[in-house]
Amino acid sequence: MTTDLTRMTIAEAAAGLGRGDFSALELTEAHIAAIEKARALNCFITETPDIARERARASDGRRAKGETRGPLDGIPIAVKDLFCTEGVLTTAASHILDGFKPPYESTVSAKLRDAGAVMLGKANLDQFAMGSSNTTSHYGPVKNPWRGSAGKDLVPGGSSGGSAAAVAARIVMGATGTDTGGSIRQPAAFCGIAGIKPTYGRCSRWGIVAFASSLDQAGPMARTVRDCALMLTPMCGHDPRDSTSAPIETPDFAAAPGGSVKGLKIGIPAEYRMDGMSGEIAALWEQGAQWLREAGAEIVEVSLPHTRYALATYYIIAPAEASSNLARYDGVRYGLRVPGESLDEMYENTRGQGFGAEVRRRILIGTYVLSAGYYDAYYKKAQRVRALIARDFEKAFEAVDALLTPTAPTPAFGIGEKSDDPITMYLNDVFTVPTSLAGLPGLSVPAGLGAQGLPLGLQVIGRPFDEETVLRVGEVLEQAAGFSALPEFVTEG
Amino acid sequence: MAYVIEGETGKWEVVCGLEVHAQVVSQAKLFSGSSTAFGAEPNTQVSLVDAAMPGMLPVINAYCIEQAVRTGLGLKAKINLFSVFDRKNYFYADLPQGYQISQLYHPIVGEGAVTIDLPDGTSKDIGIERLHMEQDAGKSMHDQDPRRSFIDLNRSGVCLMEIVGKPDIRSPEEAGLYLRKLRSIFRYLGTCDGNMEEGSMRADVNVSVRKVGEQGYRTRAELKNLNSVRFVMQAIEVEANRQVDLYESGGTVVQETRLFDSARGETRPMRRKEFAHDYRYFPDPDLLPVELTQEYVEKIRCGLPELPDEKKERFIAEFGLTPYDAGVLVASKRASEYFETVARGRDPKQAASWITTTLYAVLNDKGLEIDQSPVSAENLGRLLDLIADGTISNRLAKDVFFLMVDTGKDPAAIVEEKGMRQVSDTGAIEKIIDDLIAGNAKQVEQFRAGNEKVKGWFVGQIMRATQGKANPAVVNELLVTKLKG
Numbered sequence: 001m002t003t004d005l006t007r008m009t010i011a012e013a014a015a016g017l018g019r020g021d022f023s024a025l026e027l028t029e030a031h032i033a034a035i036e037k038a039r040a041l042n043c044f045i046t047e048t049p050d051i052a053r054e055r056a057r058a059s060d061g062r063r064a065k066g067e068t069r070g071p072l073d074g075i076p077i078a079v080k081d082l083f084c085t086e087g088v089l090t091t092a093a094s095h096i097l098d099g100f101k102p103p104y105e106s107t108v109s110a111k112l113r114d115a116g117a118v119m120l121g122k123a124n125l126d127q128f129a130m131g132s133s134n135t136t137s138h139y140g141p142v143k144n145p146w147r148g149s150a151g152k153d154l155v156p157g158g159s160s161g162g163s164a165a166a167v168a169a170r171i172v173m174g175a176t177g178t179d180t181g182g183s184i185r186q187p188a189a190f191c192g193i194a195g196i197k198p199t200y201g202r203c204s205r206w207g208i209v210a211f212a213s214s215l216d217q218a219g220p221m222a223r224t225v226r227d228c229a230l231m232l233t234p235m236c237g238h239d240p241r242d243s244t245s246a247p248i249e250t251p252d253f254a255a256a257p258g259g260s261v262k263g264l265k266i267g268i269p270a271e272y273r274m275d276g277m278s279g280e281i282a283a284l285w286e287q288g289a290q291w292l293r294e295a296g297a298e299i300v301e302v303s304l305p306h307t308r309y310a311l312a313t314y315y316i317i318a319p320a321e322a323s324s325n326l327a328r329y330d331g332v333r334y335g336l337r338v339p340g341e342s343l344d345e346m347y348e349n350t351r352g353q354g355f356g357a358e359v360r361r362r363i364l365i366g367t368y369v370l371s372a373g374y375y376d377a378y379y380k381k382a383q384r385v386r387a388l389i390a391r392d393f394e395k396a397f398e399a400v401d402a403l404l405t406p407t408a409p410t411p412a413f414g415i416g417e418k419s420d421d422p423i424t425m426y427l428n429d430v431f432t433v434p435t436s437l438a439g440l441p442g443l444s445v446p447a448g449l450g451a452q453g454l455p456l457g458l459q460v461i462g463r464p465f466d467e468e469t470v471l472r473v474g475e476v477l478e479q480a481a482g483f484s485a486l487p488e489f490v491t492e493g
Numbered sequence: 494m495a496y497v498i499e500g501e502t503g504k505w506e507v508v509c510g511l512e513v514h515a516q517v518v519s520q521a522k523l524f525s526g527s528s529t530a531f532g533a534e535p536n537t538q539v540s541l542v543d544a545a546m547p548g549m550l551p552v553i554n555a556y557c558i559e560q561a562v563r564t565g566l567g568l569k570a571k572i573n574l575f576s577v578f579d580r581k582n583y584f585y586a587d588l589p590q591g592y593q594i595s596q597l598y599h600p601i602v603g604e605g606a607v608t609i610d611l612p613d614g615t616s617k618d619i620g621i622e623r624l625h626m627e628q629d630a631g632k633s634m635h636d637q638d639p640r641r642s643f644i645d646l647n648r649s650g651v652c653l654m655e656i657v658g659k660p661d662i663r664s665p666e667e668a669g670l671y672l673r674k675l676r677s678i679f680r681y682l683g684t685c686d687g688n689m690e691e692g693s694m695r696a697d698v699n700v701s702v703r704k705v706g707e708q709g710y711r712t713r714a715e716l717k718n719l720n721s722v723r724f725v726m727q728a729i730e731v732e733a734n735r736q737v738d739l740y741e742s743g744g745t746v747v748q749e750t751r752l753f754d755s756a757r758g759e760t761r762p763m764r765r766k767e768f769a770h771d772y773r774y775f776p777d778p779d780l781l782p783v784e785l786t787q788e789y790v791e792k793i794r795c796g797l798p799e800l801p802d803e804k805k806e807r808f809i810a811e812f813g814l815t816p817y818d819a820g821v822l823v824a825s826k827r828a829s830e831y832f833e834t835v836a837r838g839r840d841p842k843q844a845a846s847w848i849t850t851t852l853y854a855v856l857n858d859k860g861l862e863i864d865q866s867p868v869s870a871e872n873l874g875r876l877l878d879l880i881a882d883g884t885i886s887n888r889l890a891k892d893v894f895f896l897m898v899d900t901g902k903d904p905a906a907i908v909e910e911k912g913m914r915q916v917s918d919t920g921a922i923e924k925i926i927d928d929l930i931a932g933n934a935k936q937v938e939q940f941r942a943g944n945e946k947v948k949g950w951f952v953g954q955i956m957r958a959t960q961g962k963a964n965p966a967v968v969n970e971l972l973v974t975k976l977k978g
Contacts, residue, residue, distance in 0.1 A: 206549070209548050334546070367773065375773075
């Protein structure tokens, strides 16, 4: 029974709860038990079983009174530990936030809570969401539940690695992620699940520990496109507390999947066929195009000429914003304080010991590119290139309804690999970063297994605020791929 | 009238530009809903945003934007329909975000001007370079504990306007006039209370000197955080003289930030560390650009009150005041309102004279502002009415006025109570005159011999006999007739 309860999709569980097949508390208990057995994966920084039970009971109470709040009511989820949660330790996976329990709840996690979702814990991540492998966490790396034919410990991707691994390991039904340059989509691809970064401005950033304000966006991660859509609807909506959140109506995304793609034009960006892409990924991409063609879509080659500048642009803008956003972690008001003889020395000690190496690296890069004499050459130029990249997409979307690309250039790699070379690591985001720079919605769908038995993802990119088309195309791919493989952690333990 | 420093090598003039930080009058802070009230217990007016808690975001307070636009219009300045908030990055314990949100590249207000009235009766325009909005920092207190510093974040995030003036000021006096005029405009507009002692208006002053007749500017020093008009004027004088001495002794001025020590009457450089920052400005990605419409600006323009310059013109045209009196009265909005209440339907020049001489002397003496005046505008008006209808003489009116100052009472009541009504009864006055002429033959002779001064002696005697209540006009007329025989 326990196994069954953790193997369902959110949609199935919602139906089961509705029929009274099981209670929210039973569903939650099954997942709490699963989490306890999966501690080796290190998916969580903080488990919150007591909160989960309390919310599950409240959900059951609502259901008994006929006051259930929709498909997420009673559904156990993980919340990435970048979302501030009231009274619950919030770390951003950094030593510098030691002991920080916010007196407030982020807008997105509050909306999910209000929709009845049951928080099982705070998911591990790359420190301050900086990383593509979940190895920069102060709380240790997360292991991918997939080990592949080589049987190695692999990274789950990042930065939402704990969220992705937890969903894939069937210890939560869904999770929140945040995506700055691919942090939802790449780990979703590495772990064989679905994840969508909605359009910048769809979800409020209020209460999410900021990495790069102009890029950060929350989104759902779940085992199916439909589940992502179910989670996405309550996560979105204008928030007057976030000036960059869009004053735009949220459609019922759950109604989007299941539609036809007949007649849609799907673009294949030529510039994404780059050197170093593995053959199996190129093949999968072609397969994806073929599935859509068979479903009645027209496949069109498009050009995004500034793609090759995207990564460099991203690694100027994101660190620049981060260097400023992270200035508030100074040991004065909350979190870690390492004393010093003077104020400056206290800053140096606190920030030197509180931030991990990758965070320090990005603060240094960001500080450099904003410095007097370099601002024009780096930051300002990067902003201009960013505008060109966005225009590439605008032009492409004059001709097509959505774009299809791989999510990542490789499948999951071993823990520790690429860690000594930041540039190689940054290349993981080569397909996801342009979308982030343009603020567009991007969905990663599990589309198959590679030669090493590891999941591979395809990315669907849409027009601004057209998540519905993205979800629709994504579900068609998902159906065609029929991805049903389970990670070794689930099948073998 | 030019301000000149006589050096050993010749005459020098001073060149100054002021940067004024003015705290915006608003209920809430620039980017959070916290109160801006002054004087609350430390750290009681701090929101999660002000304390820069993780994940907190600034949201622009639309009222602060309106106040900045209003101020810009009051400075006859260009309103930029597109402006952007930038982050100015630096670390300090009372700066929770690690950056101040300000406007560097695209300020909300562009060039404008402030007209100052010089004592010689001429006026001069001081150019405004720009006005931008920014957040204030918190307050560090280093004197509460021998080892620790305390931080009060109540002020953190309060909206400031920085008004950057052009280097058009040529004397300490002009600097003082400029600051007073700015303050007056702020108060008319209700955009800043202008209370320098509470820190809601502070000035940084850029000072350089050059030989009279020299073109271009020499290196300037910046004097930071001056919190009174007097200090600004003193600091300029002290710094200009320092620079002249330096040049004349073969030295050069270095561009640096200096502090004015009013107790010692000197300026000295700040430690480099205190200001040597690379602020790494960049547009704040948490905020959208501020985009205004011309209609919005026009709506604010339509709602502007009459400003001191316009009011001064009107007082001259409508009330026939001298430019000087008009200038004195409009310097404070409340004084101008007080004046208008008194002057309406009465002799405006008389009203102006009573206010600017008699009333101001009392207020100065008591250290009161005009809105704290013990004599209300209505009562002063009634006093003038009593003079006009002959109830009391001008001289008696002074006595009544001082009783009004002491008691705050209505002048008519005082006149009644004290029996100060003027005697215009010719019969009564004639009798006194007749008695005087009869008893003072010598003085009468002197008058008739052509000594006009003796008339004054008779007037004095009559006034003494009537306790000052005799109507001077009646006295004069009767006295001359009777003396001439």
